[in-house]
Amino acid sequence: MDIAVETKALRRVYRSRRQEVVALDGIDLQVRRGERFGVLGPNGAGKTTLIKILVTLLLPSSGEAFVDGLDVIRQFREVRHRIAMVSGGENVGFGMLKVREQLWMFSQFYGMPSAQVRRHIAELLERLGLSEAADRRVSALSSGMRQKMNLIRGLITNPRILFLDEPTVALDVGAARDVRDEVRRWMAEDPSRTVILTTHYMMEADELCDRVAIVNRGRIVAQGTPAELKQQVQQDAIVDLQLSPGNRLLDALRAVDGVAAASVSEQDGIDRFSLHLSSDAALSGVMRVVEGSGRQIRGVQKREPTLEDAFVKLVGRGMAEEEQA
Amino acid sequence: MNHPSAIRIFFKTIVARAYPRFVGSHRNLTWLVTETLLPLIGTIAMIYVYRALHAPARYLGFVVLGGVLLAFWQNVIWSMATQFFWDRGGGNLELFAMAPTSLAAILLGMALGGVYMSLTRSAAVLLVASTLFGIGYSTASLLPALGIFVLTVCALYCLGMVLASLFLFYQREAWQLADALQEPIYFLSGFYFPVRSLGAVVGGLGSLIPLTLGLDAIRQLVLPGTPQFVPLAWEVVAIVVQIVAYGVLSQVSLRYLELQSRQDARLILRST
Amino acid sequence: MSEAIAQWRGFKAATRLGWKISSNWTQPLIFVIYSVLRPLSAAFILVIMYRVISGGAPGTGAYLAFLVSGVAFWSFVQYGFAGLSNGIVEDRGEYKMLKYVYTSPAHFYVYLLGRGLAQLASAAASAVIVLVVATVALRLPIHPLGVNYPLLLSASFLALLAVIGMAMAYGLLLLQAVDAHGYGELGSGVLYVISGAIFPITVLPGVLATLASLSPLVYWMELIRRSLLGSQAIRMFPALSDGDVMLRLVVTTVATLLLAHLVFTWADRQARRKGLIDMESNW
Ligand SMILES: Nc1ncnc2c1ncn2[C@@H]1O[C@H](COP(=O)(O)OP(=O)(O)OP(=O)(O)O)[C@@H](O)[C@H]1O
Numbered sequence A: 001m002d003i004a005v006e007t008k009a010l011r012r013v014y015r016s017r018r019q020e021v022v023a024l025d026g027i028d029l030q031v032r033r034g035e036r037f038g039v040l041g042p043n044g045a046g047k048t049t050l051i052k053i054l055v056t057l058l059l060p061s062s063g064e065a066f067v068d069g070l071d072v073i074r075q076f077r078e079v080r081h082r083i084a085m086v087s088g089g090e091n092v093g094f095g096m097l098k099v100r101e102q103l104w105m106f107s108q109f110y111g112m113p114s115a116q117v118r119r120h121i122a123e124l125l126e127r128l129g130l131s132e133a134a135d136r137r138v139s140a141l142s143s144g145m146r147q148k149m150n151l152i153r154g155l156i157t158n159p160r161i162l163f164l165d166e167p168t169v170a171l172d173v174g175a176a177r178d179v180r181d182e183v184r185r186w187m188a189e190d191p192s193r194t195v196i197l198t199t200h201y202m203m204e205a206d207e208l209c210d211r212v213a214i215v216n217r218g219r220i221v222a223q224g225t226p227a228e229l230k231q232q233v234q235q236d237a238i239v240d241l242q243l244s245p246g247n248r249l250l251d252a253l254r255a256v257d258g259v260a261a262a263s264v265s266e267q268d269g270i271d272r273f274s275l276h277l278s279s280d281a282a283l284s285g286v287m288r289v290v291e292g293s294g295r296q297i298r299g300v301q302k303r304e305p306t307l308e309d310a311f312v313k314l315v316g317r318g319m320a321e322e323e324q325a
Numbered sequence B: 001m002n003h004p005s006a007i008r009i010f011f012k013t014i015v016a017r018a019y020p021r022f023v024g025s026h027r028n029l030t031w032l033v034t035e036t037l038l039p040l041i042g043t044i045a046m047i048y049v050y051r052a053l054h055a056p057a058r059y060l061g062f063v064v065l066g067g068v069l070l071a072f073w074q075n076v077i078w079s080m081a082t083q084f085f086w087d088r089g090g091g092n093l094e095l096f097a098m099a100p101t102s103l104a105a106i107l108l109g110m111a112l113g114g115v116y117m118s119l120t121r122s123a124a125v126l127l128v129a130s131t132l133f134g135i136g137y138s139t140a141s142l143l144p145a146l147g148i149f150v151l152t153v154c155a156l157y158c159l160g161m162v163l164a165s166l167f168l169f170y171q172r173e174a175w176q177l178a179d180a181l182q183e184p185i186y187f188l189s190g191f192y193f194p195v196r197s198l199g200a201v202v203g204g205l206g207s208l209i210p211l212t213l214g215l216d217a218i219r220q221l222v223l224p225g226t227p228q229f230v231p232l233a234w235e236v237v238a239i240v241v242q243i244v245a246y247g248v249l250s251q252v253s254l255r256y257l258e259l260q261s262r263q264d265a266r267l268i269l270r271s272t
Numbered sequence C: 001m002s003e004a005i006a007q008w009r010g011f012k013a014a015t016r017l018g019w020k021i022s023s024n025w026t027q028p029l030i031f032v033i034y035s036v037l038r039p040l041s042a043a044f045i046l047v048i049m050y051r052v053i054s055g056g057a058p059g060t061g062a063y064l065a066f067l068v069s070g071v072a073f074w075s076f077v078q079y080g081f082a083g084l085s086n087g088i089v090e091d092r093g094e095y096k097m098l099k100y101v102y103t104s105p106a107h108f109y110v111y112l113l114g115r116g117l118a119q120l121a122s123a124a125a126s127a128v129i130v131l132v133v134a135t136v137a138l139r140l141p142i143h144p145l146g147v148n149y150p151l152l153l154s155a156s157f158l159a160l161l162a163v164i165g166m167a168m169a170y171g172l173l174l175l176q177a178v179d180a181h182g183y184g185e186l187g188s189g190v191l192y193v194i195s196g197a198i199f200p201i202t203v204l205p206g207v208l209a210t211l212a213s214l215s216p217l218v219y220w221m222e223l224i225r226r227s228l229l230g231s232q233a234i235r236m237f238p239a240l241s242d243g244d245v246m247l248r249l250v251v252t253t254v255a256t257l258l259l260a261h262l263v264f265t266w267a268d269r270q271a272r273r274k275g276l277i278d279m280e281s282n283w
């Protein structure tokens, strides 16, 4: 098996005067060459920290990491030739440069031949629908355009391994699809390429990634193909419950016998609860709690498990929920 | 795996990083006003001080030459030393650091991009002030003077690279620090008076800044009658030594910065 | 009543903000050192320039005192003018604050006054320290008990009103520019040349000298020196009595404030009309 990225017992602690934050707490990963590998996790899970270690910007506090067979701690200079990283929402570069110029500039830090890069840039701009904006100043781009430009920045240096940290954050549906399509196409072009991406979007991980690791509080809580992860919740009954708004109900629902996990999200003024029931019988207990709360039931459905459900079960809460103290 | 050589990347980086500076100075011409008027006004104010004291004409020349080199010092401070600090804030620094290039090349590129502005600025000071106040220079030793000027600027840029990493380590607002040190440096370098007037101790201290000796040497060459601080030859040797010393020191400090930044996330990474 | 309270709150908040912005980057002690080091160095530059030319001839004390007092009090213009007008631009750019200020109940005027005041506090500290250090080090003929404090304070009060007025008007004018980087210093640089701070305005060519005589700063500088040094002061206006100089200071200050008000009102209207307040400057 050809391994593109490997970590062993990777740990990273941030120390500041007042406190210590354990951002990564023993990460063991193996990403195969040619894989689209997703790292899923709630805010503060340690996703960005993991990426920054792999792209040689940060040292681990302990443990090891290898990128393209090279030790990121000692062989970092060599590693840098082979990787690229793009973060979503980044606003880097120089506002008064034109898009084309900015991309060229970054490619030069990798020593790329200018003529070849210019052609490549034009091609990628075209494919991502940015040709019109090629001569526009970077400062005049919308955030969707900017993010596409950033992706191109990652591609023009021909990395062997591409790291994407939330590449579609804050993009509209169309732009996010363009980005995902481009990643897929780039991977298809050369089977030895590898992508590691972090994301908040279940759908994205499900659709784009061959394998996914779910990270929570600096640890991997599960990894496998999206199908395998969904398997973990296959025997649960997943029930969606739509209720009118009201007082906090989540804890009460979680306390009901037979409720394995529960999460909530709000949409159009309706609270949508997702409940994992270990048996259908638990539903009556749920209904009693709902009646007691005085909330109105707007809908109940039983449905097929999604990656989100696997996440909720493993992490104990939904992606959209706030970190609980 | 094949990849471009370090040398190739080094030079390409310099050009690429100079590019936005260069382009920026064309796309946004407002700098012309501040960058030329501001030093000109400062120079003129000092010239009037000498005028009020009925000083000999060469003293006006001291001020003008000080103003010329000042432009380069400003470029080193504002375009080099504090620049990593700004780049970090915007997230550029982590991209520079992650690329297989050297931070020294990035800094040199910034400096090169700024040289153009500095030249415009110092030319404006030299021409306008000299014309307005009728200051004449001896052109007999113009070439050696130019040579010393180039050496001085090289030494300055080496010092600038050292300062750039220092500024990042010093986790304060680099801008404020650089701002607070402006006048003290003008004083120590003898921008507005012959360096000799500082005396041996203060002048020696000021000579740690390559400007001091370079300025004195150039004045000795083009303004006859300049009170000599130390013999010209010594000054040239000292500047060359400074180029080497600051050059080595900058490499050491950039290396250290690079290693240290991977321990301490705050050094290079954009605060999230 | 509640309007007045809102204004007062805005004023206090602005003063605090101004202080924080200019000092939060370091410990107060280091801040003071820095704000003293700059003007002290500027003073010593002038001292050396003077010494080189005069060679320490007798009677040098009076001229040194002329230079030192000019530089020491110049910090009020430095901070008050460049600091405040830059502050307005920074509030828009780096701090993205200006739009909130514009929409807050405190009037913009009051807010700017507060910010200016914070700057003046820094300036006062640095002026006093520079004067004291230079007086001791250079044995200047300034005696704390001999200073005409009423004259000094009343002249300074008027001049600072003028400075803040000019700075507010100038700062708002700067908002019209996309990139106003460095223009604050540019403005104070021009004032420096025509204020008589480091040389008598008589050495200026005709036009500049006339312009200088219309600026309240010249009369302020003259009164500073007269109040600090009494009869030893080197006078830029030997023919004028203290009262005459004061009269000119009052007249020029009032005129400056009127002009500043007109400019401010005009620029303020322009800024609102063109949406310059929350414009993102691109750097
Ligand atoms: N420079 C730093 N100094 C101190 N703590 C940090 C630093 N960077 C990150 N952390 C902490 O480390 C933990 C992991 O952060 P990280 O940014 O890796 O999470 P993440 O999974 O990328 O989160 P998000 O989804 O919000 O991007 C968090 O608790 C964060 O507060």
Ligand SMILES: [Mg+2]
Binding pocket: A047, A048, A049, A165
């Ligand atoms: Mg993150």
